[in-house]
Amino acid sequence: MWTSREGFTADVCGWLIQKTLLSPWKTLPLLLLAQFTSHGREIAQQHPKLHYTLHGLASLAVIHRLNAWTNHKVLNNGVSDQYDWTRETVVLTGGSNGIGRHIALLLTKRGITVAILDIEPPTKETEDGDKIHYYECDITSPDAIASAATDIRSSLGTPTVLINNAGVCTGQTILSGTEAQTRRLFEVNTFSHYHIVREFLPALITANHGMVVTVSSQSGYTTAPNMVDYSASKAAAVAFHEGLAAELRTRYHAPRVRTVLVAQGFTRTGLIRNLTPEDTWFNPLLEPETVAEAVVDTVIKGRSGRVVVPGTSGWLACNIRSLPLWMQHWTRSRLERLMRAF
CATH class of the missing domain: 3.40.50.720 (NAD(P)-binding Rossmann-like Domain)
Structure with missing residues (x-):
């Protein structure tokens, strides 16, 4: 979704943000490296604002993913179903x-x-x-x-x-x-x-x-x-x-x-x-x-x-x-x- 029929729009930017800054699979590993490796702790100490920003982005990413998961479970009443589209x-x-x-x-x-x-x-x-x-x-x-x-x-x-x-x-x-x-x-x-x-x-x-x-x-x-x-x-x-x-x-x-x-x-x-x-x-x-x-x-x-x-x-x-x-x-x-x- 780098581009769309409508051109370069706010939705394209939003998609990029969700795939990067708001992706827990990208922000959480960086946060763990910053907290549990010697080199990561050294960088965090040298750039505290960057560390706080990373911490905030990781938290937002996790909250965003948990909210999406909760929405899915509740809206589907906690039960799954199968569709055979050749017969529907x-x-x-x-x-x-x-x-x-x-x-x-x-x-x-x-x-x-x-x-x-x-x-x-x-x-x-x-x-x-x-x-x-x-x-x-x-x-x-x-x-x-x-x-x-x-x-x-x-x-x-x-x-x-x-x-x-x-x-x-x-x-x-x-x-x-x-x-x-x-x-x-x-x-x-x-x-x-x-x-x-x-x-x-x-x-x-x-x-x-x-x-x-x-x-x-x-x-x-x-x-x-x-x-x-x-x-x-x-x-x-x-x-x-x-x-x-x-x-x-x-x-x-x-x-x-x-x-x-x-x-x-x-x-x-x-x-x-x-x-x-x-x-x-x-x-x-x-x-x-x-x-x-x-x-x-x-x-x-x-x-x-x-x-x-x-x-x-x-x-x-x-x-x-x-x-x-x-x-x-x-x-x-x-x-x-x-x-x-x-």
Whole structure:
């Protein structure tokens, strides 16, 4: 990851730091040499500030690794599971275009069967994949989903992975948007998640195996003017993911059913065609392939978790509510210029 499609960005620097300064496999041996060898102690005495810095970096590296390990154990309920990707079937909403299209292509390249639910047929490139099956479906309609589910089960078997990816964005202020636009946006970005899991999740619970991927957005954490409805719908998707993960363990007793939350930044798709998001070193405008690869890499691992891209600005977005109120308000006000429709 020396470079990326987006060029040399803050994420590349962050990756280098994690592989060097925040790697316990690199800092701990140096610290042990400095403390338990005569030559190391001599250098530590001659350069005390360097020794203190090394001690701090080693401590941070260990804490960082322990935190990642704890997150993994807790989010996966302390149990492991095996996936045979030659036998798993993925249901993917909004898979005909944008990020969803690339997710479908990447999955099928690994030999995984994908059932696309979309109101538009996939592109010729996507449709040609022998593992991709398209089902015309309005995901805002539970009846349409039930009909498509019947066809999927009869032809492909019982799906085991659900990827709620479909999304729409209006780019309207609160007063300029219409009731119909707002309702449609929430039906696609939020309510469809409930419709999909109500149809397919019971089979996953019975088998105690499978995965639900919720594609939200960093906007679900950071509300921006000119797209309050979108931010609100994505915040609801974040809450849906969190509540589903807890219910799977406590109410449905299916600890092996995995949950993944995707919080991506703005991406070069038709979703933002009327907006003007920034494209900077710290917060680059993403290519859809970048997001799709991050999603598929996580799905293939068969573990619960969270996908945040870009990672650097995404970390700030996901933790913005821990900042002082004046900083939160200043950030949202600044976003108005970036999210202003043409």
